[in-house]
Amino acid sequence: MKIIGGPSSQTLACRVAAEMNILPTVSEFTRFPDDEQYLKISEPIEGEDVVLIQSTATDSDWIMLLQMIDACASAKSIRVVIPYMGYARQDQVFKSGEAVSARAMAKTLTGVDSVWTMNIHKKHTLNHFACPAMDLDASPLIAKYILDLKLNRPLLVAPDKGVEKMVRDMASGLDLECDVFDKTRLSGDTVSIQEKKMDIVGRDVILMDDMIATGGTMAESVKILRTNHAGNVYVACIHPVLARNAVLRLANSGVKDIMATDTLEKIQSRISVAPVIAAELKKLKK
Numbered sequence: 001m002k003i004i005g006g007p008s009s010q011t012l013a014c015r016v017a018a019e020m021n022i023l024p025t026v027s028e029f030t031r032f033p034d035d036e037q038y039l040k041i042s043e044p045i046e047g048e049d050v051v052l053i054q055s056t057a058t059d060s061d062w063i064m065l066l067q068m069i070d071a072c073a074s075a076k077s078i079r080v081v082i083p084y085m086g087y088a089r090q091d092q093v094f095k096s097g098e099a100v101s102a103r104a105m106a107k108t109l110t111g112v113d114s115v116w117t118m119n120i121h122k123k124h125t126l127n128h129f130a131c132p133a134m135d136l137d138a139s140p141l142i143a144k145y146i147l148d149l150k151l152n153r154p155l156l157v158a159p160d161k162g163v164e165k166m167v168r169d170m171a172s173g174l175d176l177e178c179d180v181f182d183k184t185r186l187s188g189d190t191v192s193i194q195e196k197k198m199d200i201v202g203r204d205v206i207l208m209d210d211m212i213a214t215g216g217t218m219a220e221s222v223k224i225l226r227t228n229h230a231g232n233v234y235v236a237c238i239h240p241v242l243a244r245n246a247v248l249r250l251a252n253s254g255v256k257d258i259m260a261t262d263t264l265e266k267i268q269s270r271i272s273v274a275p276v277i278a279a280e281l282k283k284l285k286k
C-alpha cells in the first residue's frame, strides 16, 4: 500500500502512514511559470494499492487531486480520501438556476475505485460520486478530547439544527447534557441566533459544529452564551476552514479556545483524524 498525501494534507498523510507502519510516498508539487500546477509522484506506483489523501478547500486543491488521480493511472487500485471536501455546502438548488456544486465536483472524479470523505456536509452528496463512497466520522475523537479537558459541569451546544444529531450523539456518548440553538443565515458571513433559556450560569460550554468558515455562526452563539453568564465557552469543529478574519471574530466574541481536527491543517488542528482513516484501511487488509 502507498499513502500519497497532496499538498493540502501532507501532515495528515504522514500520520496515517505512521499508523499503518509505512513511510509516506513523496510527491513533488510545483507550478509552471504561468502558474499551472505540476505534480510528480517520486516513487513507482504501478500495480500498487494507492491511497490518495487531499482535502479540497481551494480550487487549486481540487485540480491537484485530479492530477494525483491521473498520475496513479497504472496503480492496481486508487482510493481517494478527501478529509475536507470543499463545495459540499452547495449540495442542492436553493434558488432557481443555481449549480449543485457538490455534484459538479463529485462528478469530476473518474478512474477511482472508492472515495472516503469525513463528516461531509450532507451525506446524500456521496451518491454523486461514480464509485462507491463512504463518509467517516471524526466526532468521537473530539468527544474524547473534550472529556479529557475536565471542564466544569460542561454543556454541549449545537449552533444549528443541521448538526443537532452529531452533537446529541457526542453528548450521549460522554453522558453530558446537550442543547441546540435556532440559526437563520442572513448572508454568507452573517447569521442570527435566537436567544434561548438554558441552564448555563457558571458552566463551561462547548459549541460544536461540522465546520467553522467565517466564524459568524460561532461568534453569535458565543456572544449569547456569554451574555447569559456561561463560564468558559469553547468552540470545536471537524473542519477549521477559518476563512478571512474568523479567528479574530471568535477571539473578539470571548471564546476561550478553538478546537479542531487536521482535516484542514491549521494551527488549531490539534486532534488528528489519522486513527479513523487508518482503522478503515486496516479493515481492508483483513
Ligand code: R5P
Binding pocket: 159, 160, 162, 163, 188, 189, 191, 209, 210, 211, 212, 213, 214, 215, 216, 217, 218
Ligand atoms: C452550516 O450549515 C454549517 O454547519 C456551519 O454552521 C457553517 O458552515 C458555519 O459557517 P460560518 O462559520 O461562516 O458561520
